Amino acid sequence: MDVFLQQVVSGLATGGIYASLALSLVMIYQATDVVNFAQGEMAMFSTYLAWSMLNRGAPYWVAFVLTVTIAFVGGLAIERLIIRPVEQAPVLAIVIVTLGLLVIFNSVAGWLYSYIIQPFPSPFPRAPIRIGRVVFGPHDLGVIGVTLVMLVLLWLFFRFTSLGLALRAAAQNPAGSRLVGIRVGWMLALGWGLAALIGAVAGMMVAPIIFLEPNMMSGILIYAFASATLGGFTSPGGAVLGGFLVGVIENLAGTYVRFIGTDLKLTLALLVIIVVLLVKPSGLFGQAVVRRV
Amino acid sequence: MAALLEARQVEARYGWTKVLHGVTFAVAEGGITTVLGANGAGKTTALRAVCGMVETSGEICFDGRRIDGRATEDIARLGIAHAPEGRGTFVGLTVEENLWLGAYARRDRTRLADDFERVYHYFPMLRERRRQRAGTLSGGEQQMLAVARALMLRPRLLLLDEPSLGLAPLVVREIFRIVRAINRDERVSVLLVEQNASLALDLADQAYLLETGRVAIAGPAADLRRDDAIRRSYLGY
Ligand SMILES: Nc1ncnc2c1ncn2[C@@H]1O[C@H](COP(=O)(O)OP(=O)(O)O)[C@@H](O)[C@H]1O
Ligand SMILES: [Mg+2]
Numbered sequence: 001m002d003v004f005l006q007q008v009v010s011g012l013a014t015g016g017i018y019a020s021l022a023l024s025l026v027m028i029y030q031a032t033d034v035v036n037f038a039q040g041e042m043a044m045f046s047t048y049l050a051w052s053m054l055n056r057g058a059p060y061w062v063a064f065v066l067t068v069t070i071a072f073v074g075g076l077a078i079e080r081l082i083i084r085p086v087e088q089a090p091v092l093a094i095v096i097v098t099l100g101l102l103v104i105f106n107s108v109a110g111w112l113y114s115y116i117i118q119p120f121p122s123p124f125p126r127a128p129i130r131i132g133r134v135v136f137g138p139h140d141l142g143v144i145g146v147t148l149v150m151l152v153l154l155w156l157f158f159r160f161t162s163l164g165l166a167l168r169a170a171a172q173n174p175a176g177s178r179l180v181g182i183r184v185g186w187m188l189a190l191g192w193g194l195a196a197l198i199g200a201v202a203g204m205m206v207a208p209i210i211f212l213e214p215n216m217m218s219g220i221l222i223y224a225f226a227s228a229t230l231g232g233f234t235s236p237g238g239a240v241l242g243g244f245l246v247g248v249i250e251n252l253a254g255t256y257v258r259f260i261g262t263d264l265k266l267t268l269a270l271l272v273i274i275v276v277l278l279v280k281p282s283g284l285f286g287q288a289v290v291r292r293v
Numbered sequence: 294m295a296a297l298l299e300a301r302q303v304e305a306r307y308g309w310t311k312v313l314h315g316v317t318f319a320v321a322e323g324g325i326t327t328v329l330g331a332n333g334a335g336k337t338t339a340l341r342a343v344c345g346m347v348e349t350s351g352e353i354c355f356d357g358r359r360i361d362g363r364a365t366e367d368i369a370r371l372g373i374a375h376a377p378e379g380r381g382t383f384v385g386l387t388v389e390e391n392l393w394l395g396a397y398a399r400r401d402r403t404r405l406a407d408d409f410e411r412v413y414h415y416f417p418m419l420r421e422r423r424r425q426r427a428g429t430l431s432g433g434e435q436q437m438l439a440v441a442r443a444l445m446l447r448p449r450l451l452l453l454d455e456p457s458l459g460l461a462p463l464v465v466r467e468i469f470r471i472v473r474a475i476n477r478d479e480r481v482s483v484l485l486v487e488q489n490a491s492l493a494l495d496l497a498d499q500a501y502l503l504e505t506g507r508v509a510i511a512g513p514a515a516d517l518r519r520d521d522a523i524r525r526s527y528l529g530y
Contacts (some may be wrong), residue, residue, distance in 0.1 A: 096404065162393065169383050169394050176381035180442070181369035181398025 001270050002134045007251045011151070013140035014209070014223075016147030017245020020202035021217075022231065022239040024195035029233050031171040031191045032083075034094045038101035040224070041100030042078075043199035043209070045105045046071040047207050050200075052121060056127035058230075060123045068200050075196025079189040087188075109214040120207035143205045150201055151207075151240060154194075167191060219266055228267040229276050232286020242284065245273060297322040297482045298450055303351035303361075305335075305342045312338045313524075314506045315351065319499070320450065324481040325476055327493040327514065329523075330503035335487040337378045340452050340505070343484070344350065344368050344375050355450070370398045374443035378454040380435050382442070384428030388419055389426050391438055395445030396411040415471050434463035440468065444475065450482045451475070457489045465489070469496055494518045 021039060028036045046067050053063035082101070086094055124142035128135045158164040170177045170187035177184050203217065210216055222247055231242025246269065254265050275284060298320040304350045305313040313335050320326040330336050341347045345365045353361040358366055369375070374395070383391050392412060395406055413420040422430065427438055436456055443451055453472065459466040459493060469492055475481050487493035493514075494500060500517045502510040517523050 160510075162397065165386075165390055165393060166397060169379050169386065169390075173381070173383050175346070176377070176383060178365035179369055179375045179377060179381055179392075180394045181366045182394070184368050231386070 001118065003255065004252075005134045006136065007255045008204060008248055009136050009144070010140045011248035011251030012244055013137075013143040013247070014093045014206070014251065015227075016144050017202045017206045017220065017243075018223045018227045018246050019054075019240040019243025020147055020150065020205075021220060022243045023154070023236055024198040024202075025224055025228050026037035026236050026239040027171075027191050027195050027198075029228075030152070030236070031188050032087075033091055034083075034098065036158035036192075036195070037095065037098045037221075038105060039195065039199055040221035041102045041105035041109075042071070042075065042196050043203035044214060044217045045109055046074075046196070046200035047120065047203035047212060048109055051113075051207075051212055054121065055282050060121065063205060064123070068197050069205065071200035072193040072197040074193075076189045076193035079192035083192070084185070086187075106214050113137055114215070118212040120204070122208040139208055146201065146205055149196065154198070163190075186216050209217070223247075223269045226272040228283075229273045230283055232283025234287050235283065235285040238283055238285030241291055295322050297324075298321065298484065299340075299352075299354045299502040299522040300343065301352040301354075303339070303342050303349055303353060305344055305347045305349045307314060307338075307347065311348075312506050313342065314346075314379060316503070316506070316508055318501050318508065318511070320482050320484050321499065323476070323480045323482055324345060325472075326501070327485045327487055327489060327497035328501045328503055329490045329493060331515075332488070333505075334503040335506040336503055337454055338506075340375060340377070340454055341482070341487055344373065352378065355499035357387060366398070369446070372446065372449040373448040373452065374448035374450070375452040375454065376436075376443045377452075378458075380439040382427045382435050382438055384426065386422055386427060388427055388430070388438060390422075391442050392419075392445050395442035396447075399446060408447065409500050412444050415444070415474070416441050430449060433460045433468075436460060436464075437471075440471065444481075448481060450484065453483065453485045455486055455488060456483045457487060457492060465492065472496065490523065 018134050021043065024039055025036060028034060049070060050063045050067040053066060054060065078101070082097065083094065086097055110178060122139045122142065124138045127138065129138050166177070166182045167190060170184045171191070172183055174184045175205060206220060207216065224243070227242035227246045228239045230246060231238030231240065250265050250268055253268055297317040300319070301317050303313055304311060304315055314350045316339060318328065318338055328336050328339055338347060342349045343353060345363050345368050349361055351361065352359065355373065356506050357392065360371065373467070383394065392409065396402060396408060397494050418434060419438060419441055421436065428437065429487065430438060440453070472483060473496055485493055485497060496519055497514040500512065500514040501508050502517065502523065510520060510523065
């Protein structure tokens with residue numbers, strides 16, 4: 001029972017990271033019908049920025065806030081400068097552009113920071129936290145806390161501010177949004193900025209667990225895809241829940257199902273994707289998209 | 294009466310296909326203008342031209358200023374509210390959120406509570422359904438929501454694209470009654486596109502008949518009502 005609780009908590013921690021990245025994928029997908037394959041590499045690159053600030057002696061939370069800000073502005077700029085010019089192109093062309101971004105971020109990070117694995121600090125205390133007979137990793141609890149706070153803030157923003165409402169409107173109905181005076185182009189850019197910001201937080205939270213290197217997010221991105229597919233690419237809330245579910249399932253399966261262990265865990269994510277696509281393609285909470293042809 | 298909206302020799306195209314071939318029309322300040330015409334005549338395109346949603350040439354002036362070539366969102370900010378064909382409601386958002394969005398472009402947002410009261414006064418059923426997703430409303434209710442949302446802008450000019458389409462006669466009469474009240478009590482000018490010529494001519498003071506992208510007949514609504522050709526083809530008596 002103790003092991004079970006521990007594994008659930010650490011599953012929720014990685015799940016929070018999948019949930020964050022899945023949410024940023026879904027946000028861009030909803031607004032533009034495009035899956036941003038560079039989402040993970042953008043997060044990785046942001047984490048390297050934080051790392052070099054920390055190396056220059058910046059206090060953790062200062063580096064955190066700076067990184068998140070730069071990621072936001074960077075995401076905004078990528079949409080304005082790189083995605084915008086191909087906005088009218090077929091979806092496939094835009095997807096290719098995001099794949100190009102993936103490769104560019106990956107190689108620039110390798111060139112700037114090398115492919116050597118680096119440790120990345122956790123901002124949370126070291127000492128294990130005991131509750132009753134169960135021992136929890138403080139970083140796990142911290143990650144769960146940070147992701148929950150971020151998700152709640154995002155929810156408040158989208159639900160209760162007029163800018164958040166405009167963002168949702170622009171994603172659902174661009175033509176109608178222009179008619180009420182919403183600058184749809186800027187809303188899309190803002191969406192990219194927010195997605196990059198969420199990704200940066202996820203990157204900094206996961207780096208202490210999996211270490212820092214240019215390919216660190218490739219596995220995480222697949223889990224994020226699995227989460228978004230499970231929850232539904234059309235449902236932000238579903239994607240978040242999917243993230244936590246995938247995190248917990250992954251951890252429990254790795255612990256209790258002997259042959260899965262750590263080697264087959266990624267296969268499990270792919271299995272989730274395939275099974276969901278076969279059984280309920282729109283995901284647990286997504287709506288089937290009806291397209292008129 | 295001075296013209297609030299004036300379109301002169303407007304042409305509009307979708308890609309290579311030209312749909313409007315030099316159309317001229319106007320809406321007087323405080324007036325109601327209707328554009329009639331069969332399916333495919335170019336009525337919707339004329340409204341889209343005003344809102345900068347299609348490629349146009351020619352001249353469109355609002356309140357004496359050129360607006361052709363401007364972005365749709367800037368035109369909305371000038372006080373032109375468009376309840377488009379297919380209603381343009383945000384079906385995934387609640388009724389209340391749709392109304393909020395209607396006021397999005399307004400500079401003064403101080404008396405927003407009054408505006409909610411005002412549209413709920415015109416459309417009481419929207420108040421009951423304010424927490425409901427717009428997509429769950431009936432066709433008539435969605436049309437009312439489209440008009441209500443447009444009103445939230447406190448527009449000077451209201452563009453309505455076939456508000457009667459697919460609705461029961463009673464509902465249509467109710468919507469037209471409210472449009473008349475809005476025009477009379479709040480001096481909102483209206484540009485109404487309709488296939489239902491009889492209702493539209495009762496409401497409007499100025500009327501245009503579009504045929505395949507050209508103005509075939511123009512004049513005071515009362516004159517068009519008496520026009521034999523219109524009576525035969527569009528009024529059915
Ligand atoms: N988005 C579009 N792309 C291409 N052609 C269009 C488009 N919308 C309308 N048309 C064409 O333009 C003409 C006028 O259409 P429209 O303005 O919608 O007419 P109405 O509103 O009077 O029924 C029609 O021949 C129609 O097929
Ligand atoms: Mg039409």
